[in-house]
Each structure stands twice: as structure tokens, then as C-alpha cells.
Amino acid sequence: MVLKFYNTIKREVEDFSPIDKEGKKVNLYTCGPTVYNFPHIGNYRAYIFTDTLKRTLLGAGYDVNHVMNLTDVDDKTIRNSIAEGKSLKEFTEYYTEAFFEDINKLEIIPAIKYPKATDYVEEMIKIIAGLLENGYAYQSAEGSIYFKISSFPDYGKLARIEKETLQDGASGRVTKDEYEKEEVQDFALWKAYTFDDGEVYWNSPFGKGRPGWHIECSAMSMALLGQSIDIHTGGKDNMFPHHENEIAQSECYSGVHPFVHYWMHNEYLSVDGKKMSKSLGNQYTIKDIEEKGFDPIVFRYLALQAHYRAPLNFTWDSLEASRVALNKLRRIIFIADTDNARVSDEDKDEINKIISDDLATPKLVAYVWENLNNENKEEAERIGLILYADEYLGLGLSKIGNVPDEITQLLETRNEARKNKDFQKSDEIRDQIKSEGFSILDNPDGTSSAYLSIWE
Known part of the structure; x- marks a missing residue:
């Protein structure tokens, strides 16, 4: 069957055609959770959407190579792990396991791989070095490295924004002094170590520090899926700045265009008509x-x-x-x-x-x-x-399965009792069936059916 998907970067529904020359394989990348807390239902709306997409691709006969990253190092994971007196690994593994339990309950088909950002820091360092060498990035006086947005003419194409109208924020989760940047819109590729990072740092040619958030997804997707992938999914909130930054750093590093052929984003989830927020609980x-x-x-x-x-x-x-x-x-x-x-x-x-x-x-x-x-x-x-x-x-x-044999036998005995107007026996069997966790549906033809009581 011919699949049609809305491609965010084109702003239109397009026929889907994979990169694979044989037309059988699809590479799919999803921005996964930042494992500093339990994901909320807005996150899971995005993961359910991606799962529906994957089921559709599978139903159409494609082999789907699905990668979903786990962000296990960023400002929040570091801050919260230190606050709880735990190592970053111990802290993030707890929420990682909670995430896997949740997706199992939601019948989400597991991805082929769930790469952790901390396992791909060397790949991130390699990309950053390449961006520095080719003039797409620069190092500030205090040691952090920033991507130079002005070096990428197509910046803003995904979110449909002009570079000239950008305010501080393209840097995403950066809280550094904005005077360190050449332009306020530039975003961090590498964050120089500070006391607030505790024991979380890596040694690199640029000095001691850790990767920025955006470079993590580029490194993991290119390492596992190649420099140009079929589909990239995520929530609408990821479109800018995260996905916009992914495009810029990936295409400038690899020289391959496009980084992603089909961008797909789900809309926001609100609660009681209001935006989700911690302050509203x-x-x-x-x-x-x-x-x-x-x-x-x-x-x-x-x-x-x-x-x-x-x-x-x-x-x-x-x-x-x-x-x-x-x-x-x-x-x-x-x-x-x-x-x-x-x-x-x-x-x-x-x-x-x-x-x-x-x-x-x-x-x-x-x-x-x-x-x-x-x-x-x-x-x-x-x-x-x-x-x-x-x-x-x-x-x-x-x-779901079907009614257990022993319950079916009890129903048949009860039907016979009802037929013989032995209502006392019928009620006794009904109570026995209920004690086993089943409810009874009496049909107009005199027969009965049973189903789990939790499905009332």
C-alpha cells in the first residue's frame, strides 16, 4: 500500500518513498526521554504516535530499523543526581527502567536500539572537532564550544523562522553567560566544566567538559542510522530549537543533504484545556x-x-x-x-x-x-x-484470550439451572464465578457469557 505522511519541513502530505534502493528498509529515529524524572503523558503521546507510525510501516511490508535515544546527561540529570547524592549512572538507570515499564504497559513495540548519550561521547567529540575545523563552530574564552548559526544559510527552514528574528533560545537548555557567544542565538556543542557539574565530565581536545543536548541526537542517529535517514519523529516542542539544531550541525559536519527526508511531529497535549506545567500540578x-x-x-x-x-x-x-x-x-x-x-x-x-x-x-x-x-x-x-x-x-x-474452560463449564451448569428454574443454584454458581474475578452477561436467548470484572 502507498503510505502518505505529512512532512513538516515541506508543510504538506507526501507519498512515502524510502532511501533504500530496494524499497524495503526504513531508518526511523525518535527523540526519547531525558531520564531525570518519570515521563509525562505528553511525552507518551509522542511515543504512541511513533509506535502507530512504526506499525503502519511494518503493515506495509517494510523492515523498520528504529532507534530511540535516551538522554542520560544534561543539566537536569546532573542537577537532580547531585541533589539526591547519587551517581549519574545510578540516578538515570532508575528512570530508564521506569520508562521501559511504561512503554510495555502501553503496548509500544520496542525500538531496535535505545542508545544512551553517555555511550556516544567520543562520537560527539569527533563531530564537534569537525565542525571546529571547518569553521562552523568556535570556542569561547571560558572553553565552551558553540555552533555558529550564521554559517548555515538554511537555519530556520524546519520551523519556518528567520535567523534575524531569533532571540536567545536557540541554545535550548543552555544557562551560560550569553556574553561568551559571538551571537546570542548560537547554541552549545560542548560545555566547559564548572563546579556545578560535580564528577560529570569527559576529557577532550577542547578541555574538560560535557556535550550539549543537541549534539547528542546527531551523534547517535548518524552512528546507528547513517548520515541521511528516512524519518525523524518527535513532539512539536522538539521542532525548535532541538530539531533545527540537529539539522544544522549534522549537515554541516557530514556535507550530506538532507539529514532527514521526512520530519514528523505530533501536536501538544493539554490538560483540562491548559498547558501542562509543574506549577499547575x-x-x-x-x-x-x-x-x-x-x-x-x-x-x-x-x-x-x-x-x-x-x-x-x-x-x-x-x-x-x-x-x-x-x-x-x-x-x-x-x-x-x-x-x-x-x-x-x-x-x-x-x-x-x-x-x-x-x-x-x-x-x-x-x-x-x-x-x-x-x-x-x-x-x-x-x-x-x-x-x-x-x-x-x-x-x-x-x-486477551478467551474464557477459561472451568468458567465455561460453570456457565453451562448455570444455564441448565436457570432453564430448570433452580434459581438458588444459579445464584450460587454466579457468586462462584464472580469470586474468580468474572462478571456475567445474561443473553436474551437464555445463555450467558463471562468477562473479567475489571472490564465493567
Whole structure:
């Protein structure tokens, strides 16, 4: 199937064509978490979007070489690790493991590699040295190295901004004295060591210090995926300055254009109509969702109901509505004969058509619901449709399984008791089934079905 994606740098939907001459392999890079705290649900919206993209590429028959970085050294990781009296490695590994637990709960297919920034400092030093040698960077009096934005004519092309209008901020997470730079917009490639860095530093030809944030992604992506990659994903907040800076330093170092062929960004997630912020206390995490009694996969369902390029407003009411809807799908699959499920060619073609049009997940969810009660389809086809759509939606419906044999036997005994009007025995069996964690649905034809009580 022909895939169409919105390419941020072109500002239009384009047919996807991979770099690979045989048209089979796709290199995909994603900006991963900075492991100084638990990622919030805004971060996970971005990772769910990327997972949907990857599922679509896989469904189209591509081999996907997906790399997602882990930023385990920056201002925040250093500051917080020192505050907790832990080494940088010990501190960041805790949040790294928490991240992996979360993506497993969200049914996110793991990347091929999760490179840590601290493992690629030598590659970063090599790139910085090359930029210095060719006049794209300079070293300040105090030892830090900055990229010279004026040396790259295409700077601002991704975010559609003019260099002349830039204010201080292209440097991202830099807090150094701006007088050290030749131009206030220049960003740090290498940060000279200061007392605040504690024991976190590397020796380099430029002196003792550590890499800047932006150079980390360029080094890891080029080391693992090459100097020109197919797709780079991230949240809209990463577009400027981070992705803009990645383009500048990567293309100036390698001389290869473009650094990325397709840039894809998801829109912001708000909470109760407001921007997420620590001061408002609304930077919810997966742990927060679980503590409210929700399965994390419910958040995935909520995220899929909005197109990745459309704003998503999170509320607890919308999450509850998503739980109700998802649990209905779970109950349907749980009591169905999934072994004999089949998807028609017509449904398969329509599902592929929907998802291939720039990952139109809201339309795909709607298509599933529209066909649940389609009397023109046999039950086996309806179930097959749901399961096939879920290969793209990633709700884990194929893992649900079916009613255990012992519960099925109890249901049959209860049905017989109800038929014989032995309501006392029927109630006793109902209570026994409930004690096993199942709820009962009595059907109009006198039969009964069971599903997990947590799916009420």
C-alpha cells in the first residue's frame, strides 16, 4: 500500500518513498526521554504516535530499523543526581527502567536500539572537532564550544523562522553567560566544566567538559542510522530549537543533504484545556493514571481518538469514557470465537486505506465501531475486522484470550439451572464465578457469557 505522511519541513502530505534502493528498509529515529524524572503523558503521546507510525510501516511490508535515544546527561540529570547524592549512572538507570515499564504497559513495540548519550561521547567529540575545523563552530574564552548559526544559510527552514528574528533560545537548555557567544542565538556543542557539574565530565581536545543536548541526537542517529535517514519523529516542542539544531550541525559536519527526508511531529497535549506545567500540578504520569484506577492502555485508546497532528485535551472524564469504550471491545473479543475470526478483503483494504492516509487513527477507530453491529457481516468477520485494525491501533486485543474452560463449564451448569428454574443454584454458581474475578452477561436467548470484572 502507498503510505502518505505529512512532512513538516515541506508543510504538506507526501507519498512515502524510502532511501533504500530496494524499497524495503526504513531508518526511523525518535527523540526519547531525558531520564531525570518519570515521563509525562505528553511525552507518551509522542511515543504512541511513533509506535502507530512504526506499525503502519511494518503493515506495509517494510523492515523498520528504529532507534530511540535516551538522554542520560544534561543539566537536569546532573542537577537532580547531585541533589539526591547519587551517581549519574545510578540516578538515570532508575528512570530508564521506569520508562521501559511504561512503554510495555502501553503496548509500544520496542525500538531496535535505545542508545544512551553517555555511550556516544567520543562520537560527539569527533563531530564537534569537525565542525571546529571547518569553521562552523568556535570556542569561547571560558572553553565552551558553540555552533555558529550564521554559517548555515538554511537555519530556520524546519520551523519556518528567520535567523534575524531569533532571540536567545536557540541554545535550548543552555544557562551560560550569553556574553561568551559571538551571537546570542548560537547554541552549545560542548560545555566547559564548572563546579556545578560535580564528577560529570569527559576529557577532550577542547578541555574538560560535557556535550550539549543537541549534539547528542546527531551523534547517535548518524552512528546507528547513517548520515541521511528516512524519518525523524518527535513532539512539536522538539521542532525548535532541538530539531533545527540537529539539522544544522549534522549537515554541516557530514556535507550530506538532507539529514532527514521526512520530519514528523505530533501536536501538544493539554490538560483540562491548559498547558501542562509543574506549577499547575498537571504533568500527569502513567503512575498517576494507574493510581486513579486506570489501565495505562486506556490512555493509548484516548490518544488514538485524536489525529496525531491535532491538539489532544486530556481530562479524567475523557479517560473514563475511553475506559468504557475499550472495555466493551475487550468483552466482545473475550467472549468471541477468535480462532475462527477472519477479515474480509474489503475490510482489510479499507483499514489499510485509512491508516496509510497520514495515520488517520480517529477514522480507524470510528470504522471499527461502525462495523461492530453490522448485520451484513458474520460475527467471524466482525471479530476479524477488530483484530486486524488492532494491528495498527496497538490496544493488545489479540492478547486477551478467551474464557477459561472451568468458567465455561460453570456457565453451562448455570444455564441448565436457570432453564430448570433452580434459581438458588444459579445464584450460587454466579457468586462462584464472580469470586474468580468474572462478571456475567445474561443473553436474551437464555445463555450467558463471562468477562473479567475489571472490564465493567
